[in-house]
Amino acid sequence: xxxxxxxxxxxxxxxxxxxxxxxxxxxxxxxxxxxxxxxxxxxxxxxxxxxxxxxxxxxxxxxxxxxxxxxxxxxxxxxxxxxxxxxxxxxxxxxxxxxxxxxxxxxxxxxxxxxxxxxx
Amino acid sequence: xxxxxxxxxxxxxxxxxxxxxxxxxxxxxxxxxxxxxxxxxxxxxxxxxxxxxxxxxxxxxxxxxxxxxxxxxxxxxxxxxxxxxxxxxxxxxxxxxxxxxxxxxxxxxxxxxxxxxxxx
DNA sequence: CGTCTATCTTGACATCTGTCGATCCATGCG
DNA sequence: CGCATGGATCGACAGATGTCAAGATAGACG
Numbered sequence: 385x386x387x388x389x390x391x392x393x394x395x396x397x398x399x400x401x402x403x404x405x406x407x408x409x410x411x412x413x414x415x416x417x418x419x420x421x422x423x424x425x426x427x428x429x430x431x432x433x434x435x436x437x438x439x440x441x442x443x444x445x446x447x448x449x450x451x452x453x454x455x456x457x458x459x460x461x462x463x464x465x466x467x468x469x470x471x472x473x474x475x476x477x478x479x480x481x482x483x484x485x486x487x488x489x490x491x492x493x494x495x496x497x498x499x500x501x502x503x504x
Numbered sequence: 505x506x507x508x509x510x511x512x513x514x515x516x517x518x519x520x521x522x523x524x525x526x527x528x529x530x531x532x533x534x535x536x537x538x539x540x541x542x543x544x545x546x547x548x549x550x551x552x553x554x555x556x557x558x559x560x561x562x563x564x565x566x567x568x569x570x571x572x573x574x575x576x577x578x579x580x581x582x583x584x585x586x587x588x589x590x591x592x593x594x595x596x597x598x599x600x601x602x603x604x605x606x607x608x609x610x611x612x613x614x615x616x617x618x619x620x621x622x623x624x
Numbered sequence: 625c626g627t628c629t630a631t632c633t634t635g636a637c638a639t640c641t642g643t644c645g646a647t648c649c650a651t652g653c654g
Numbered sequence: 655c656g657c658a659t660g661g662a663t664c665g666a667c668a669g670a671t672g673t674c675a676a677g678a679t680a681g682a683c684g
Contacts, residue, residue: 407613412557414576417550424553428545429672430537437532449631456534458674463632465672482630482681493527497620500613549642569661581643583662588641602651602660626684633678640671648663654656 403495423496426472431455432465439475439486446487526621543616546592551575552585559595559606566607 404416412420427433438452453462466486469475475486524536532540547553558572573582586606589595595606 407557407560408608409561410557411561412554414550414554417554417557421548421550421553424544425548428541428548430534430541431672433541433544434532434534434537437527437530437537440527441529441531453631457672459631460633460675461673467632479631479680484631488528493620497617500617500620551642573661577642578644579661580645580663584642587662599650599661604661627682628684629680629682631679631681634676636675637673638671639673641669643667643669645666646664649661651658651660653658 404499406501407499420496420499422472423474423492426469426474429465431457431461432469435462435465436469436474436488440488440493446485448483448485450483452486523615524619527619540616540619542592543594543612546589546594549585551577551581552589555582555585556589556594556608560608560613566605568603568605570603572606 403420404410404412427436434455435452438455439447442451449462449466453459455462457465466475466477469486470477473489474492476489477484477486479485523539524530524532547556554575555572558575559567562571569582569586573579575582577585586595586597589606590597593609594612596609597604597606599605
């Protein structure tokens with residue numbers, strides 16, 4: 385996995401256009417359920433959710449690992465979780481010099497929000 | 505698209521309504537992360553997500569187990585997943601005579617959607 | 625080149641999770 | 655009461671997951 389550039393990832397293709405209609409309006413197909421469940425799973429760990437929120441709320445839209453890695457677990461564990469978020473298509477990473485920067489993959493949040501929208 | 509729920513206030517507040525600001529505007533506290541991660545985790549399994557969507561999209565707002573249990577796994581497994589969704593506060597169940605009906609716990613979907621809102 | 629720092633990868637381990645068969649409980653019916 | 659049916663619980667088991675220590679890689683800098 386000598387992946388030349390950390391920024392090219394499409395393990396999961398963010399065909400994250402409108403994936404599916406809201407949960408309240410139609411039941412999911414098995415295929416869509418697998419796709420969306422993978423995204424929810426990426427956010428289903430407190431450490432991962434915090435890492436993601438730190439990236440998402442960072443002023444410049446991107447955050448260096450060094451800025452967000454203080455979440456109470458070891459550095460390898462942080463790296464492991466960031467990798468999971470990358471593989472799920474939620475984050476993209478790019479190395480610039482000494483540091484690696486993460487940013488939220490556009491569209492994914494919108495797809496998830498759309499699925500949950502329409503709550504009464 | 506549903507107009508903002510400003511005019512419709514959930515009567516029953518399961519304690520999850522105004523959990524946290526959107527992920528894009530502030531980073532989560534550890535406490536909030538644990539709470540929200542538990543909800544995402546409940547939806548992080550394809551079978552569970554399908555069961556949930558079947559309940560959420562059911563005409564009357566509730567569904568009998570007998571109506572939704574055809575998702576490709578055994579009956580005990582369905583029951584197991586419904587229990588998880590109950591424990592996560594996403595579904596409520598009620599027995600009426602022979603059958604047990606599940607409905608979406610109000611407010612929870614809105615809380616999750618709010619967390620993901622603001623995506624660009 | 626050597627070394628320092630930032631980050632990722634590997635390997636190991638305990639725990640959690642999804643699944644099923646078997647069994648149990650509750651309700652309705654004859 | 656006895657039995658059938660919808661649904662929950664129990665026990666077991668393979669596989670996934672979160673975690674860390676240790677080692678590997680990549681760039682910066684002298």
